[in-house]
Amino acid sequence: MDTKTAVQMFDSLASEVRLDVFKLLVKFGEDGLVAGDIATTLQIPSTNLSFHLKALNHAGLITATQEGRYQRYRANLTEMMGLVNFLMAECCAQQQDGCSTVECNLISK
DSSP, X not given: OOXXXXXXXXXXXXXXXXXXXXXXXXXXXXXXXXXXXHHHHHTOOHHHHHHHHHHHHHTTSEEEEEETTEEEEEEOHHHHHHHHHHHHXXXXXXXXXXXXXXXXXXXXX
């Protein structure tokens, strides 16, 4: 992942509504949710939600699949883990003995 892509993803998540949408979709995993269910669960007007879903989709953080009249949205966990790995890529790089934290070792594998 490059810096430009990471910034675009962070920019997309820098909204309380979009962060809530992403976290909700993470909970539903592969099943995802249709826009109406997202709007109802988070109590967001559909007109506002559309704008936020578009931003998340453009940043690559969610995917949309057409199902008849509806689109099903899913969190793109692969891209999110790519963002986490981008942040942690040089964890403890300046330490002589490398990284000893469990978190860094789990992510770098």
